[in-house]
Amino acid sequence: MIADAKDFITPHITDSHTLDYPCFRSGFVCEYELPRWNPIHIGRFALDISPTRHVVMLWIAALLCIVFTLLALRAHNRKTREGKAPSGFGNGLEALVLYLRNEVVLPNVGAHGNAYVPYLLTLFFFILFANLLGLVPYGATATGNISVTATLAMVTFIVIEIAGMRAQGLGYINTIVFWPHDMSLAMKLPITVVLTPIEIIGKFTKPFALAIRLFANMISGHVVLLALISLIFTFATWILVPLPIAMAIAISLLELFIAFLQAFIFTLLSTVFIGLIREGAH
Numbered sequence: 001m002i003a004d005a006k007d008f009i010t011p012h013i014t015d016s017h018t019l020d021y022p023c024f025r026s027g028f029v030c031e032y033e034l035p036r037w038n039p040i041h042i043g044r045f046a047l048d049i050s051p052t053r054h055v056v057m058l059w060i061a062a063l064l065c066i067v068f069t070l071l072a073l074r075a076h077n078r079k080t081r082e083g084k085a086p087s088g089f090g091n092g093l094e095a096l097v098l099y100l101r102n103e104v105v106l107p108n109v110g111a112h113g114n115a116y117v118p119y120l121l122t123l124f125f126f127i128l129f130a131n132l133l134g135l136v137p138y139g140a141t142a143t144g145n146i147s148v149t150a151t152l153a154m155v156t157f158i159v160i161e162i163a164g165m166r167a168q169g170l171g172y173i174n175t176i177v178f179w180p181h182d183m184s185l186a187m188k189l190p191i192t193v194v195l196t197p198i199e200i201i202g203k204f205t206k207p208f209a210l211a212i213r214l215f216a217n218m219i220s221g222h223v224v225l226l227a228l229i230s231l232i233f234t235f236a237t238w239i240l241v242p243l244p245i246a247m248a249i250a251i252s253l254l255e256l257f258i259a260f261l262q263a264f265i266f267t268l269l270s271t272v273f274i275g276l277i278r279e280g281a282h
Contacts, residue, residue: 013134013144013222015054020138029138054142061129061142065122068093100124100267108271109163110278116271119159124267127152131218131259135252143262144219146211153207153214156270160206164277175277176200206273210266217262221255 023030034056039046075090086094105120106113127143134141142148165172178195180188228244228251 013141013219015052015140015145017050017052019053019056020140022138053140054145054148057133057140057142058130058148061126061133064129065125069125097121104264104268105271108268108275110275113275116159116163116274120267120271123152123156123270124263127214127266128260128263131263132256134218134222135255135259141218141222143214144222146215149211149215149218150207152266153211156210156273157204157207160270160273160277161203163274167278175203206269210269213269214262214266217258221251221258224251225255 017034017036018031019034020029021032022028034051034053037048037050039048041047072090072093075088076086076094079086079090085091100121101117105117109116109120130142130148133139134144164175168175176196176199178192178199180191183191225248228248231244232241
């Protein structure tokens with residue numbers, strides 16, 4: 001199937017059952033139809049588990065995480081056996097991992113926070129590769145899909161709540177029901193009735209903020225690119241071509257920085273939320 005020659009930005013942010021690949025036809029973009037599987041019926045609901053463009057991008061992002069970390073580990077072990085200091089790619093990745101662990105995760109998560117390092121590092125690199133794939137020709141930004149960011153946020157929400165349960169034990173109930181211990185019973189009851197719903201809402205605003213922040217930041221850059229490139233077709237003149245192209249290149253460079261920044265912010269906020277809920281136990 002031949003893709004629309006003018007539509008080369010929208011596929012980066014929209015999901016579909018096709019994948020773009022280079023070809024020598026009009027627009028140099030063709031589409032590969034992904035397989036469609038029969039839906040799974042759960043009662044009255046039909047669950048479609050057929051792979052989509054964003055699902056494939058997430059698979060690729062996961063594969064890249066595995067490959068790059070294993071290559072870095074292999075290079076590090078080789079240098080260690082040779083009695084030399086790590087260098088090159090392995091050294092760079094090790095420096096990034098140590099920075100995230102020692103300067104971001106452990107200071108925010110709090111005491112005995114090493115148990116959360118693997119998850120948070122995986123979260124960072126997975127989001128980073130998913131973001132970067134949206135800048136690759138014929139790729140797509142899976143993190144520009146609210147379903148993807150919402151799922152990442154929900155998994156993080158579960159980790160946050162489990163961290164609270166492990167750290168506070170029975171005291172975890174205080175993160176749900178607001179009960180001021182230093183007040184009289186006559187004051188406690190009305191304050192509890194008023195503030196408990198706020199406490200519960202506050203729990204769900206954290207994953208909501210994580211999902212919307214990542215989704216909005218990743219999709220906005222591509223929307224701006226689409227608007228700039230559309231100027232060429234809107235005015236249908238070659239005179240304006242250099243200006244939109246120059247601005248699009250500048251936005252693309254900014255998008256490269258944003259890909260790293262949003263992965264870092266998502267990870268940082270996750271560590272802060274874990275640290276906040278564990279704080280009551282220390």
